[in-house]
Amino acid sequence: MLDPRLIRASLSDVVTQLEKRGFKLDSAGLEALELKRKAHQVETEALQNERNNKSRNIGKAKAAGEDIQPLLAEVAGLSEKLDAAKNALQQVQQEMDEILLGIPNLPHESVPAGRNENDNVEVRRWGEPREFDFKIRDHVDLGAHQQWMDFETASKLTGSRFVVLRKQMAKLHRALIQFMLDMHTIEHGYDEVYVPYIVNRESLRGTGQLPKFEEDLFCVDAEQGYYLIPTAEVPVTNLLRDEIVDAAQLPLKFVAHTPCFRSEAGSYGKDTRGLIRQHQFEKIELVQLVKPDDAWPALEVLTAHAETVLQKLELPYRVMALCAGDMGFSSAKTYDLEVWLPGQQTYREISSCSCFTDFQARRMRARWRNPDTGKPELLNTLNGSALAVGRALVAVVENYQQVDGSIVVPKALQSYMGGVELLQA
RNA sequence: GGAGAGCUGGCUGAGUGGUCGAAAGCGGCGGUCUUGAAAACCGUUGACUCGAAAGGGUCCGGGGGUUCGAAUCCCUCGCUCUCCGCCA
Numbered sequence: 001m002l003d004p005r006l007i008r009a010s011l012s013d014v015v016t017q018l019e020k021r022g023f024k025l026d027s028a029g030l031e032a033l034e035l036k037r038k039a040h041q042v043e044t045e046a047l048q049n050e051r052n053n054k055s056r057n058i059g060k061a062k063a064a065g066e067d068i069q070p071l072l073a074e075v076a077g078l079s080e081k082l083d084a085a086k087n088a089l090q091q092v093q094q095e096m097d098e099i100l101l102g103i104p105n106l107p108h109e110s111v112p113a114g115r116n117e118n119d120n121v122e123v124r125r126w127g128e129p130r131e132f133d134f135k136i137r138d139h140v141d142l143g144a145h146q147q148w149m150d151f152e153t154a155s156k157l158t159g160s161r162f163v164v165l166r167k168q169m170a171k172l173h174r175a176l177i178q179f180m181l182d183m184h185t186i187e188h189g190y191d192e193v194y195v196p197y198i199v200n201r202e203s204l205r206g207t208g209q210l211p212k213f214e215e216d217l218f219c220v221d222a223e224q225g226y227y228l229i230p231t232a233e234v235p236v237t238n239l240l241r242d243e244i245v246d247a248a249q250l251p252l253k254f255v256a257h258t259p260c261f262r263s264e265a266g267s268y269g270k271d272t273r274g275l276i277r278q279h280q281f282e283k284i285e286l287v288q289l290v291k292p293d294d295a296w297p298a299l300e301v302l303t304a305h306a307e308t309v310l311q312k313l314e315l316p317y318r319v320m321a322l323c324a325g326d327m328g329f330s331s332a333k334t335y336d337l338e339v340w341l342p343g344q345q346t347y348r349e350i351s352s353c354s355c356f357t358d359f360q361a362r363r364m365r366a367r368w369r370n371p372d373t374g375k376p377e378l379l380n381t382l383n384g385s386a387l388a389v390g391r392a393l394v395a396v397v398e399n400y401q402q403v404d405g406s407i408v409v410p411k412a413l414q415s416y417m418g419g420v421e422l423l424q425a
Numbered sequence: 426g427g428a429g430a431g432c433u434g435g436c437u438g439a440g441u442g443g444u445c446g447a448a449a450g451c452g453g454c455g456g457u458c459u460u461g462a463a464a465a466c467c468g469u470u471g472a473c474u475c476g477a478a479a480g481g482g483u484c485c486g487g488g489g490g491u492u493c494g495a496a497u498c499c500c501u502c503g504c505u506c507u508c509c510g511c512c513a
Contacts, residue, residue, distance in 0.1 A: 046481085049482070055492095057493095058494070071493075075494090079493075365472095374454085
């Protein structure tokens with residue numbers, strides 16, 4: 001959520017910045033609503049003040065043993081007026097909230113202009129795509145061996161966009177998880193957390209998935225408002241919802257391994273082959289909660305932490321700065337890491353690292369006590385995948401394939417594979 | 426699943442219809458004393474929101490109700506704890 005005071009104070013500026021990401025804000029409607037809100041609020045509070053005073057006087061008169069009948073007559077009809085004013089105010093406020101919760105974050109000034117992924121800007125590149133002297137196979141073909149990746153059985157168990165991993169492939173998948181968790185906890189100083197995979201609506205509103213993107217989620221209990229998490233970002237960031245932390249505790253750095261569940265509504269026919277776009281996948285997520293002044297440097301560092309995983313796995317990648325039109329709803333700036341996939345002869349997204357400024361923190365009321373002012377102030381939140389495990393598995397399998405279909409285990413993973421150096425075809 | 430007890434400020438905890446945003450203690454902050462520190466003593470210390478300010482309003486788990494007036498009474502939902510049952 002944007003700061004309502006910022007919207008009030010510099011509406012035209014906000015409108016311009018939102019246009020950069022292709023969002024049209026109805027400023028006239030908002031201004032009109034704001035005037036209504038103000039009028040109703042002033043009226044309501046004046047009536048409340050009157051009621052409070054008169055009721056207090058009744059109490060005093062009663063205590064003094066005076067006749068309170070005349071005073072009671074005075075307040076007659078007041079409560080109806082107050083109720084009416086309250087209702088009017090509530091209605092306007094609800095309308096207002098609906099609009100405010102639907103406004104995306106303002107893009108940072110360094111975010112490139114543009115409307116879609118074609119306008120994203122490459123920031124840097126690491127590693128050289130390997131030259132193959134044989135016909136390259138993609139991960140689906142390579143995974144067919146010994147049913148390493150078994151999509152048919154998964155579709156029997158559930159439906160499309162699921163997979164069963166078997167034998168060494170299942171173990172390689174697990175090795176990737178352990179490797180990434182160890183790296184971030186031991187080398188990058190993140191605190192490992194284990195969190196619920198089902199969250200309530202408040203949490204989803206906090207990070208920005210609700211109310212606008214409900215169709216992307218799997219609801220497991222509509223009555224309770226329980227949803228499967230689409231990313232660990234939701235439970236982990238919401239750890240600080242409604243909290244005020246000491247400055248000395250900052251920055252907070254969390255890493256979590258969780259499955260992620262996405263309905264992929266609206267992506268019918270897209271990436272239907274293989275492991276790229278599944279309803280269920282594993283992800284290692286980095287989350288940071290920092291002082292506002294530290295947010296932008298933190299985004300660079302967090303992105304570098306994600307990059308380290310690819311470097312240790314010796315997988316070629318590039319870093320893309322997303323253009324304003326391609327960024328997620330809550331993000332002020334996003335870097336995507338794209339890994340080279342020989343099977344597709346292209347770079348594909350494997351990580352997304354974002355700074356949300358105070359956008360999520362305001363929705364969550366996640367705050368810190370600023371020693372300079374002594375007052376609670378909003379935190380800034382960041383997160384990034386480091387990495388998406390399924391896609392990392394795809395990248396390893398395709399980049400490390402041999403002519404006979406066997407897969408070399410990257411050096412960094414060998415100790416996690418019990419010393420195995422090759423998945424034998 | 427059954428029975429019971431709770432939910433109050435950063436924490437512990439008092440408060441059963443009126444000047445209660447709320448005692449007290451702890452913690453925090455400032456000061457006195459001290460070479461410095463500790464102890465002791467004194468003072469201070471909730472959040473949100475409207476307003477240029479003066480000053481208002483809201484918040485005692487969430488929502489609703491009764492009342493001129495609710496932390497306090499009623500309903501409902503959520504959560505926590507204890508005991509019993511079941512269980513990875």
